Amino acid sequence: MWTKIVPVTALIASVTLTGGTAYAAPTTPVGGEALGSRGLVAPPGVEHPPKTQAKSYVIADVETGDVLAAKDAHGRYLPASTLKTLTAVTLIPKLDKDREIRPSRNACNQEGSAVGLSVKATYKVDDLFRALLMASGNDAAMALAETNGGLAKTMRDMNAEAKRLQAYDTVAKTPSGLDKPGQSSSAYDLALIARAGLANPAFREYISTKRANFPAPKGHYEISNHNKLLGRYKGMIGVKNGWTSKALGSFVGAATRDGHTIVVSIMRHDGYFWDEVAKLLDWGFAVRGKATPVGKLVNPAPDVQAAPRASAPAAHVTPAAQPPLLDTAASRQDDSTKLVGSLVIGGGVLFGLVWLGFGIRRRRRARSRS
Structure with missing residues (x-):
């Protein structure tokens, strides 16, 4: 939980990860004191958000950063494939989208959801990001990590990016979100990471694509976006869903109406969450600009030079x-x-x-x- 994060730990960890830049975490919950609550935090004077089976959630205004409501915002849970948003936010600026690669056998043999990479085919980095964010390809996640210089380097880069964004609840152990001891994120961090991604045109293009042709050893085949609200919920931009037997269901999604964007993130949902997410988004649009914010999605941390x-x-x-x-x-x-x-x-x-x-x-x- 947020109480486990202390300034010295965050500062030293970030020095270790970045090798020269430190990001000091505050002693209070990131985004405001109220977000340290394990229970529902809702604004006064408006109707409470719709009920959801999710153990944790955040509803926020992307433009202003206002957190409109939350439940256990900083609770640390297994993120499953929603962690791929951090993979994308970290690697999109680093990798040339037109670079062509042949994936390793290790990448092609990743367990869990896969787009079907083959060692006999050549892919552009652009293809791999689509596979990552549309089809939730664990094989694409590993291929991107290897293209970035290897798994170890990519994990350092991802954790450094999480600290830069002040997503201090997030510890990445895999580029795909496959469960691993010590890996974690929070509804607050997922909203924070999604907000950073939405500011990147390439990220927005990948998450909003419904269908795309994908290379194969002989020709192409079609992949589709796993986000069931895309094309079904008015104004849905996209982002990412995830599920494992240990993490259960997780999702972060954003929609735009009348020039305003609302983001909703949920974690540890044990059922069909799509209708509940749609209702949470509806509530966010209804109270935006009327309700007193309960917290804030913070901006990236300022750089602090580390001691030699x-x-x-x-x-x-x-x-x-x-x-x-x-x-x-x-x-x-x-x-x-x-x-x-x-x-x-x-x-x-x-x-x-x-x-x-x-x-x-x-x-x-x-x-x-x-």
């Missing part, structure tokens, strides 16, 4: 070059123990250098006296 690290040169050592014992120990560490280890090792290196310098000066003085 004494152990910086060691960052060039790859895991494969480590002794087996250290490699095994590193694989068992969590983020906190890795940080402590880095500080201890960095401090040890610094102490050794200082002691060496002191010894050299003593020898020089001894020579000058003789």
Whole structure:
């Protein structure tokens, strides 16, 4: 939950992720005190939002950032494929959409939902983003991660982007959203990430496409958007839905009417949520501009320069070059123990250098006296 986030943890984690830029998290819930509540937070003077089986949700005005209502906004849950929004927001600016690639066998064999990538076919990055956001392809997610320089680099990039957006409830462990221990997001963060994506024309184009031709080893086949409200709900732009047996249903979606855009995010819904989401969107449009906001979707965090690290040169050592014992120990560490280890090792290196310098000066003085 939000209470687990403290400024020092967020600051150090972001330094580790970005290698030079730190983003300091506030001590209060991001977006306002009221959003720290586990229960319903609704504005006075208007009818409460429609009921939903979702454990957590946020309804917000995209233009102003006003959070109109929320329930357990910062509750951390498994995001399932809604995490692909962060993958897209992170990688769209980094990858040339016209670049052509042949996916690895590892990418093609990803479990869960897939668009059907083949090692025998060539794809543009543009195709892979459509597969990611329209057809929820886990194979496309891995192919994009590998195109970005590998899985490890992509996870660092995604987590750094989450911190930049102040999505501090979000910890990405996979580019696809497949369940993995330690992975999390929140309804607040999903709305925040979606808002960032909606500001990118390419992201908007991918999420709003209903059908598209997709390359195959011989010719093309058609893929369709998994968002059931696209084309059915008036003004629906799109965004992303997700489901796994552990995460249950999750969704983040945005619609525009009369020049105003409302975003709704839900998490941990154990049934058919599409009609409930439509009613939440209707409520958002009805109260927008009339209700007192209960919180705010914040803007990206300002950059804060990190202090130089004494152990910086060691960052060039790859895991494969480590002794087996250290490699095994590193694989068992969590983020906190890795940080402590880095500080201890960095401090040890610094102490050794200082002691060496002191010894050299003593020898020089001894020579000058003789």
